[in-house]
Amino acid sequence: MKRITVLLTLAVFVLLSAMSFAQIELTVWYHDGQEFERAVIRDQIERFNASQDRIKITGVEIPEGTYTQQVNAAALAGRLPDILDLDGPTVANFAWGYYLHPLDEFMTEELIEDFLPSIIQQGLYHDNIWALGTFDSGLGFYANKSYLERVGARIPEGVEDAWTMDEFMEILYDLKELPEVTYPIDFKINYGVGEWFTYGFSPFWQAFGADLIDRESFMTAEGVLNGPEGIAAGEWFQGLFTEGLAHPNPPGDAEFVEGRAALSWVGHWAYVGYNEALGDDLVLVPPPIFPAGQAAGMGSWAWSITSVCEDPAAAWEFLEFILQPEEIVKMTNANGAVPSRFSAVELSEYYKEGGPLELFVEQLNTIAVERPVTPAYPTITSVFANAVDNIIKGGDVKAILDRAVRDIDRDIRDNDGYPFEW
Numbered sequence: 001m002k003r004i005t006v007l008l009t010l011a012v013f014v015l016l017s018a019m020s021f022a023q024i025e026l027t028v029w030y031h032d033g034q035e036f037e038r039a040v041i042r043d044q045i046e047r048f049n050a051s052q053d054r055i056k057i058t059g060v061e062i063p064e065g066t067y068t069q070q071v072n073a074a075a076l077a078g079r080l081p082d083i084l085d086l087d088g089p090t091v092a093n094f095a096w097g098y099y100l101h102p103l104d105e106f107m108t109e110e111l112i113e114d115f116l117p118s119i120i121q122q123g124l125y126h127d128n129i130w131a132l133g134t135f136d137s138g139l140g141f142y143a144n145k146s147y148l149e150r151v152g153a154r155i156p157e158g159v160e161d162a163w164t165m166d167e168f169m170e171i172l173y174d175l176k177e178l179p180e181v182t183y184p185i186d187f188k189i190n191y192g193v194g195e196w197f198t199y200g201f202s203p204f205w206q207a208f209g210a211d212l213i214d215r216e217s218f219m220t221a222e223g224v225l226n227g228p229e230g231i232a233a234g235e236w237f238q239g240l241f242t243e244g245l246a247h248p249n250p251p252g253d254a255e256f257v258e259g260r261a262a263l264s265w266v267g268h269w270a271y272v273g274y275n276e277a278l279g280d281d282l283v284l285v286p287p288p289i290f291p292a293g294q295a296a297g298m299g300s301w302a303w304s305i306t307s308v309c310e311d312p313a314a315a316w317e318f319l320e321f322i323l324q325p326e327e328i329v330k331m332t333n334a335n336g337a338v339p340s341r342f343s344a345v346e347l348s349e350y351y352k353e354g355g356p357l358e359l360f361v362e363q364l365n366t367i368a369v370e371r372p373v374t375p376a377y378p379t380i381t382s383v384f385a386n387a388v389d390n391i392i393k394g395g396d397v398k399a400i401l402d403r404a405v406r407d408i409d410r411d412i413r414d415n416d417g418y419p420f421e422w
Contacts, residue, residue: 023053023054023055023056024054024055024056024311024314025055025056025058026055026056026057026058026081026082026083026309026311026314026315026318027057027058027059027060027081027082027083028045028057028058028059028060028081028082028083028084028085028318029060029062029071029081029083029084029085030059030060030061030062030085031061031062031063031064031067031085031087031301032061032062032063032064033064033301033335034334034335036334036335037331037334037335038061039334040330040331040334041059041322041331042059043330044321044322044327044330045057045058045059048318048321048322051321054314055314055317055318057083057318060081067086067087068086068087068090068378071084071086071094071099072097075097075099078308080099080306080307080308081306082305082306082308082309082310082311082315083303083304083305083306083309083315083318083319084099084100084303084304084305084306085301085302085303085304086131086301086302086303086304087195087299087300087301087302088122088123088131088133088299088300088301088302088370088371089122089195089299089371089372089373089377089381090377090378091122091123091125091130091131091302091304091373092125092373092374092375092377093374093375093376093377093378094130094304095125095126095128095130095375095420096125096375096418096420097375098307099306099307100130100131100304100305100306100307101130101304101305101306101307101309101312102128102129102130102422103123103128103129103130103131103132103304103305103316103319104128104129106312106313106316106320107129112129114341114342114343115132115340115341115342116136116338116340116341116342116345116361116364116365117364117365118136118298118299118364118365118368118370119132119133119136119302119340121370121373122136122298122299122302122370122373123302124373125373125420126420126422128422130304131302131303131304132302132303132304132319132323132340133300133301133302133303133340134303134322134323134327134328134331134332134339134340135300135301135328135331135332135335135337135338135339135340136298136299136300136337136338136339136340136364137199137267137268137297137298137299137300137337137338137360138267138268138296138337138338138357138359138360138361138363138364139199139200139203139265139266139267139268139287139296139297139298139360139363140265140284140285140286140287140296140359140360140363141263141264141265141284141285141286141287142256142263142264142266142270142271142274142282142283142284143155143262143263143264143282143283143284143285144256144259144262144263144278144281144282145280145281145282145283146281147175147178147180147181147262148171148175148262148283150178151171151174151175151177151178152174153171153174153175155283155285156285156286158286158359158362159286159294159359159362159363159366159367161286162285162286162287162288162289162294163285163288163289164288164289165288165289165290165291167288168288171184172184172185172240172245172263173245175262175263176244176245178262180259180260181259181260181261181262182247182255182260182261183244183245183246183247183250183255183260183261184245184246184261184262184263185240185245185246185247185261185262185263185264185265186246186247186250186255186256186261186263186264186265186266187200187201187246187247187265188200188250188253188264188265188266189246189247189248189249189250189392190250190251190252190253193385193386193388193389194385195381195385196385197384197385197388197389198212198371198380198381198384198385198388199267199297199299199371200265200266200267200297201237201388202297202369202371202384203287203295203296203297203369204233204236204237204290204295205225205229205230205233205234206292206295206369207233207287207288207289207290207291207292207293207294207295208229208230208232208233208236208290208291208292209229209291209292210224210225210227210229210230210232210233211224211225211230211372212224212225212371212372212380212384212408213225213372213374213376213380213408215372218372218374218376218412218418219412219417220405220408220409220412221380221404221405221408221409222405222409225384225401225404225405225408226398226401226402226404226405229291229292230401231397231398231401232291234391234397234398234400234401235397237388237391237392238391238392238394238397241392241394242394247261248392248393256274257273257274257277257278258277267297268336268337268338268357268360269335269336269337271336271350271356271357272336275356284356284357284359284360285359286359286362286363286367287367293367294367295367295368295369296363296364296367296368296369297368297369297371298364298368298369298370299370299371300337303319303322303323305319323340323341325339325341325343325344325346325347326344326347328340328341328344329344329347329348332344332348332350332351333348333349333350336350338351338357338360338361338364339351345361374418375415375418375420376408376411376412376415376418379407379408379411380408383404383407383408384404386404387400387401387403387404
């Protein structure tokens with residue numbers, strides 16, 4: 001009897017030991033962005049797995065073009081991974097759909113304060129933080145310094161030193177007179193109608209005092225997108241194309257680097273190519289001061305833990321690893337994006353004080369406006385992008401914006417205002 005008891009005790013001990021040392025296996029989905037981004041993520045997964053033997057991460061690359069659709073399909077089928085890479089503007093929609101697990105329980109105040117405010121704002125929905133990015137985006141005017149000097153334009157030194165609207169317009173007309181310049185501004189219309197149109201052009205509406213939705217209630221766009229300020233923004237933007245200041249149908253992506261455009265309104269991702277082409281002639285300037293001030297885009301891909309993950313604490317260990325300042329800089333050195341933490345910014349040759357892209361960090365701390373954090377965003381961005389396209393093509397601005405408001409408000413009504421309770 002005594003021997004049986006000892007054997008049972010040993011068996012229980014072995015079983016408990018095996019359970020305590022059982023490896024936790026977690027799956028990570030991430031979009032297949034540029035190859036150098038993918039290489040960094042693969043390397044981070046490999047090094048995390050090698051650093052300990054308790055948690056094993058398996059990475060799965062998902063095509064970027066169908067990423068959101070595949071996530072939604074997996075959620076409906078109950079097959080979400082444990083950790084999910086997602087585009088910032090989709091955070092609220094995914095949280096509303098109960099796809100995500102809040103990250104607040106793992107975050108200290110010190111950690112939160114080290115993130116750029118734009119990163120926190122992007123991931124914040126109903127008082128919880130649902131996603132954290134290793135990088136943010138920068139948006140501004142790259143300019144050909146030689147062209148600016150030839151027309152006597154001053155070069156702003158920071159956000160507060162930006163051109164006024166009148167000054168900006170005068171510079172554009174002067175630049176148009178240069179024989180080399182076909183259109184003063186390259187707006188990257190060749191990117192096509194899609195998220196670029198919302199990310200890139202909604203800041204102009206916001207700088208005029210309009211917006212994509214009422215951010216107090218998030219229940220309507222009426223009077224906000226199609227009010228007097230919104231119409232004024234649309235008419236000004238349309239005028240840039242009708243007056244020959246911006247190219248409505250650029251043949252490709254080389255207008256600025258080949259000297260046919262003097263200014264290029266685009267993001268951080270263009271810096272390396274622009275710098276190679278223009279060298280010392282490349283300068284970065286902030287958006288002008290419009291009737292209601294200034295605005296710039298923000299937001300990018302971020303990491304989250306899904307609601308089906310059985311061990312969120314283990315998943316957080318992986319996120320904590322890739323969110324270290326040194327790991328963040330590995331990624332931003334590869335893709336050129338803005339590091340998501342102040343401690344990482346200090347390690348970046350591009351973005352630290354005195355760096356060539358320091359302006360983007362300043363903007364993210366002052367004038368950046370997040371795309372509306374609402375489950376209705378997929379509809380908002382689709383509707384607004386199509387509205388901008390029709391405005392560029394010369395349509396009636398008020399009628400276009402009125403129609404956009406009806407479509408946005410209909411979606412919100414159809415979803416009962418997107419109620420949410422965690």
